[in-house]
Amino acid sequence: MDSRTYTQVKGKKTGTAAGMAAGGGDRLTIGMKRLDSLEDLEEKMSPREAVDHVAKEVALVARLSVSLWAQLGLGGRWIVAAWQLFLYAALLMPGLIQVVFYYFFSPSVTRSIIYSKKPRNRLDLYTPSSSQDGRAWPVVVFVTGGAWTIGYKAWGALLGKRLSELGILVACLDYRNFPQGNALDMLEDVNTGVAWVLRHIGRHGGDPENVYLCGQSAGGHLLALVLLAQVQRKLAGRCRLLKGRTWDPRRTKGFIGVSGAYSLDGLREHLHRRGLCKSLFESIMSLDGKPALVELSPTYFARKLGLRLRGELPEVLLLHGKADKSVPCMSSSTFCEALNSGGVKCECRLYEGKSHTDPLVDDALRGGRDALMEDIVEMVLKRKIQKWQAPLLPGFLVTAASFVCPF
Template sequence: MKLPRQIDLLNLFAPRYGTEVTRDVAYGPAPYHRLDIYRPAQAGRRALPVVIFFYGGSWQSGARGDYRFVGAALARLGLIVAVPDYRLYPDVRYPDFLHDAALATAWVIGQIGDYGGDARSVFVAGHSAGAYLALMLALDGSYLTGAGSDRGVLAGAIGLAGPYDFLPITGAVYRRIFGGAADLIRTQPIAHVDGDAPPTLLLSGARDRLVAPANTASLAARLRAAGASVDTRIYPGVGHIRLLLATLPPLSLGTPVLGDIARFISGVMATRAIADPVGRRPDMAGRDNPG
């Protein structure tokens, strides 16, 4: 008898109320170009903000069906949530998974209106390697341009425990994944920061031993120096996986990941609704916040 995986148990006990899901939606021509879309069960007629959530797994593992608990949790915040698959190592290497992420994002921007989403309010988000994908799309416009879209359309970016500044690459498998790049510096999200970056929320756990919280601090500092809007949260006593599990109601006490995401999105939407008279994005963390 095959024993259930831990993530299967998480999905089994995750709340099922209040959401609907459309599975196996094609966003591109390849068999792996599929995504699931989560919606509030009582969405009404108003178009809702959209989150595209990229899962982690060190660019080597993961499947969209494993993250039903995340998609449903975000949908219960009143969001439309797309969870795409993307190709993984060893089948592909950098930057192929980024091209998949860009293709999925471009599809969502173009088609999410059919599912109740507002194409003008699309946020890219992810955990771990998925946060890398989200921030690369938000900071390096070439990927969305190549997919027929524009990073300027993005309303914001949300990174949970992401590797944004991880040179030199020391692990053998990561050298194989990224070693073919003509310029390793360009593989890093932090290398693409400019003042046109969309509003960004960076979340990390202070006890993360897999992706050091220094990644969050260094990217936040670079964004602020460029004049971009960035907010950070580093949760005491929280590790790499616990940060993601905090999206489950029983594990959210003391780690308000969902609340911080909801407040960030609400703040961005409110700022977009009330035009800044001088055309500058506010720094939601404050210029002197060290991240």
């Protein structure tokens, strides 16, 4: 953002936004007011600035794709996985097109709200269309997966659509992926995004006192680690894993982890066999240039904090498919045991026969009962539902896609 002068910000005197890119932390000082969201400036980009922004984003994605290609090399395993992913998406395309149309044209979706100054610090909001009789909406902050390399906020569109139709406001966070950033950068982004929601969601009709966190796969790993790091920062005054704002995890009502990766050192060889090579994984999960798979594992972190976690975390619900080939369900059950040992209220539910993508994507497209949505709604709204979902494409296409899915 270039240097500009603002005559008024929330009633404060004239200040300058110069040096935002070089400023410390994730905050900006204008006059006497400290800001940490570009939305606070209430400044809109001109059409020319918008076009320039899109062009820079496209160039950045292209450059990062080449860099990621170089990191992956030309190994046969990941090339096969890439073709499997392409075929998986092609089979689901008739349903995904409907979701894309909803994402871009539904008045219920507000895309790319800027929550901080770092690259990809954007979020999408999925707002319920029905009336709440003046009451604020409960909120779910969703962080998508993507093996820490291909995650994107729009991957949460289907979940956002389903939950918003049931009266829940959903905020889907985007964050830097590797090689644009490593695990510490991702943690900083997720931490900042959650802090933004806790401070600003009231402007959008959400209830800041009724916020739940939900992460899938890599997103579950990042959110769990952010929660635990905030506890350590509160108890010890600092945490080397966390930059940016401090907020109390007890301000959130619950954490829902879906197919999360919580024990990274145990996953290294497994993911290597699945196509995410060890050297790349260790580059993502590094501290001070050295692999730190244990230190960046939520299960290890929970065991390290032990009983000091008692009373410091909201209730936790871990959901995982027993047929998950990408992240074995043992990841969630072991993390659940570590949290329970620390005095945290945690439940682990394992879905019989479900893969890594079934709960979030395949089941929703297939239609019928949706266990993931029902479990999330039960936790957030404190009531059980049994809602039949209309299919978005024929079941045989979903079955074929599940068969070729690399995840």
